Amino acid sequence: MIENKIKTLRKAAKVSTMQDPDKIWCVIAGNEDMVNTIAYEAILDKERVNILCREHITLRESFVTKKFDFIMLYGDTDKIRDLSLISKENGGAYLKIAPYYVQEESNLNLIVGPEDNIKKFLGDIEKSTVKASFLLEDKTTGFIESDVYITQWLPKFIRDVADPLFKMADVALSTVLISTDEEYIEKIKEIAKSNKIFVIRFKEIMKEE
Incomplete structure (x- = not known):
């Protein structure tokens, strides 16, 4: 674990000393309204930035x-930076993926999910035989939408009181970029599925670019 962190710090230092590239990839995650704003700004300036994918995720755990x-x-790096500021101002999570990672790291995987689920996922990876490098991580400072759908069976006067309380539950979102060897891809997918988090293989996104 310590050795893995040292390698990650060395890679980060190498990336930071490289000249800023003209174009970069990034992922921004958070609540729907914030991501709608990012998408709108990207569409308005489509000559400078492309939307590679957009996903709306709904997870059910127990009654939540x-x-x-x-x-x-x-x-463009400058445009991406502007969008990242919008994300941060609105409590979103943001990862900048420099060309260095794409060129030097094999089998990049982007992991997105509630913070507690991500922690469990990373712990399960550490305990397994999977070899993976954790490259980048960020989490939301704002909270995502959550509610308890069992309240739909409660009497209306109780539901009117309970629903707003559940919707205000503090659920943060995390994004992590990892790299691994091809032989571990299916195992990572399996662990991700058991922890109810979303995984994107960067190679698949590159094909669509």
């Missing part, structure tokens, strides 16, 4: 429903 959105972009 968690909803969040994320968007992947590729474009």
